[in-house]
Amino acid sequence: xxxxxxxxxxxxxxxxxxxCAAFCPRGVLEIEKGKVxxxxxxxxxxxxxxxxxxxxxxxxxxxxxx
Amino acid sequence: xPSDLIHxxxxxDHLPQIWCAGCxxxxxxxxxxxxxxxxxxxxxxxxDRDDFVIVSGIGCSSRAAGYLDFNSIHTTHxxxxxxxxxxxxxxxxxxxxVLTGDGDCSAIGGNHLIHAARRNLGLTVICFNNHIYGxxxxxxxxxxxxxxVAATAPxxxxxxxxxxxLLATGAGASFSARGDVFxxxxxxxxxxxxxxxxGFSLVDVYSICPTxxxxxxxxxxxxxxxxxxxxxxxxxxxxxxxxxxxxxGKKEIGILAFNDYPxxxxxxxxxxxxxxxxxxGKGRN
Numbered sequence: 369x370x371x372x373x374x375x376x377x378x379x380x381x382x383x384x385x386x387x388c389a390a391f392c393p394r395g396v397l398e399i400e401k402g403k404v405x406x407x408x409x410x411x412x413x414x415x416x417x418x419x420x421x422x423x424x425x426x427x428x429x430x431x432x433x434x
Numbered sequence: 435x436p437s438d439l440i441h442x443x444x445x446x447d448h449l450p451q452i453w454c455a456g457c458x459x460x461x462x463x464x465x466x467x468x469x470x471x472x473x474x475x476x477x478x479x480x481x482d483r484d485d486f487v488i489v490s491g492i493g494c495s496s497r498a499a500g501y502l503d504f505n506s507i508h509t510t511h512x513x514x515x516x517x518x519x520x521x522x523x524x525x526x527x528x529x530x531x532v533l534t535g536d537g538d539c540s541a542i543g544g545n546h547l548i549h550a551a552r553r554n555l556g557l558t559v560i561c562f563n564n565h566i567y568g569x570x571x572x573x574x575x576x577x578x579x580x581x582x583v584a585a586t587a588p589x590x591x592x593x594x595x596x597x598x599x600l601l602a603t604g605a606g607a608s609f610s611a612r613g614d615v616f617x618x619x620x621x622x623x624x625x626x627x628x629x630x631x632x633g634f635s636l637v638d639v640y641s642i643c644p645t646x647x648x649x650x651x652x653x654x655x656x657x658x659x660x661x662x663x664x665x666x667x668x669x670x671x672x673x674x675x676x677x678x679x680x681x682x683g684k685k686e687i688g689i690l691a692f693n694d695y696p697x698x699x700x701x702x703x704x705x706x707x708x709x710x711x712x713x714x715g716k717g718r719n
Contacts (some may be wrong), residue, residue: 378436381449385456385644390657419437420618421660423460424450428437 373414374430379403381426388418388427397427443467445503453494456656458615458641459562463498465618465639466531466560469626470504479630486629487530489518491543494569495535495562495641502533512542515550518557526556526699529629536563536577540596544576547598547636551605554633555698560625561598561636564643572646583650602636603691609635610691615642616663617687624689633697640667 375396384402394411397404397418404427406412419428436446444467453459473481488506490499491514499506509517518530532539539547539561550557566584567573574584576596584591603610609631613621621639628635642648642659653659670688673681 376435376437381436383450383455385656387456387656387660391660421461423453423457423464425436425440425444425460425464426450428440430437 372432374432375406375409375412375414375418376428376430377404377406378426381424383424383426385423387421387423391417391421393417439464439467439471443471443503444501448501451501452497454568454643454645456642456644456659457494457568458564458643458656458660459494459498461615461618462560462562462613462621462639462641463501463533465613465622465625466498466533467502468622469629472622472626473629481529485527485529487518487521487528488533489514489521489530490533491535491538493535493538493567494564494643495533496538498533498562512538512544513546514538515543515546515557515559519546519550519555522555522557522699523702526703530557531629532557532559534559534561535575536561536565536596536598537567537575540576540598540601547602548605551602551607551634551636553698554606554608554695556631556633557635558625558628558631559602559634559636560628561638562641563598563638564641564647565595566643566647566650568643568646572650578647582647584647585650598638599636599690602634602638606634606695607636607691608633608693608695609689611635611637611689612640612667612685612687613637614640614663614667614687616660617667617669620669620687624687627689633693633695 382403386399389397396412398407486504488499488502488504490496492511499508514532518532522530565577573586574591578591581590599610599612611624613624628637644656666684667687673686
């Protein structure tokens with residue numbers, strides 16, 4: 369089953385550096401008005417590159433309980 | 435709400451951190467948290483959270499001691515290793531982790547660095563190396579590359595830079611490594627091994643400073659600077675598979691020196707024991 373992982377954004381912590389959007393291998397994220405925006409969630413494969421690279425801990429994956 | 439990892443290991447009432455947009459320090463601080471998390475959850479070791487102590491000096495890097503939710507101390511400029519030495523001596527069982535910067539550990543605290551390395555005192559020093567004094571306005575540091583521009587070198591830096599990992603190796607460090615922001619997983623693994631190492635360990639982690647260093651030197655955005663790291667900082671196995679020609683201008687990421695020297699507080703305990711034996715436990719006189 370898909371959907372056990374969720375992509376979460378904390379906009380208050382985002383400084384809009386653009387690292388997550390640039391290194392997302394699937395083009396899921398974009399920066400809009402200085403903040404990250406999940407533009408194409410359907411393309412997300414929940415690889416966690418954004419969480420690994422965000423210096424501000426403003427984007428991450430949550431593993432929901434099965 | 436932050437992720438479970440951040441919630442568990444950081445003082446979230448102090449977040450978001452004050453580092454500039456795109457600063458690599460947040461990633462290095464996360465690497466440290468992940469490495470400690472792995473050690474705490476590893477059944478092979480019996481670590482308790484209070485076994486870890488975070489010590490920092492002064493500078494952008496050293497804010498990290500305020501954010502990481504462990505027994506922590508934010509000390510004076512250049513003296514993080516000196517304070518850490520005292521902590522390690524008072525309780526050698528502790529895993530004392532020093533978070534410092536290129537200026538803090540190789541300029542102001544340069545002597546503490548080389549002598550802790552020489553003694554093989556069991557500290558883990560993680561240098562957030564952004565190649566500049568970021569907090570005070572972009573003055574050149576001992577790791578600013580030759581020819582680069584800084585607030586105090588508007589026509590280019592005349593100095594030749596230190597390679598901190600090699601400096602520590604030369605000073606006798608039993609574990610010396612280089613990491614970076616881009617290779618976060620590899621760097622986390624290096625930090626984990628450095629913490630486990632019984633002796634002095636140094637990890638020189640190349641940060642990115644788009645605001646102070648990058649802007650003055652036309653290095654582009656944080657993304658451009660990470661891209662540079664991806665292309666020019668090469669993990670050990672890959673680096674050694676490359677031809678001499680292909681290595682030009684590139685640097686190795688990984689453990690550069692590893693030796694099994696006796697650890698300093700272990701050796702010191704032997705002196706204490708010898709003294710006790712000779713004096714019947716009373717010390718001198």
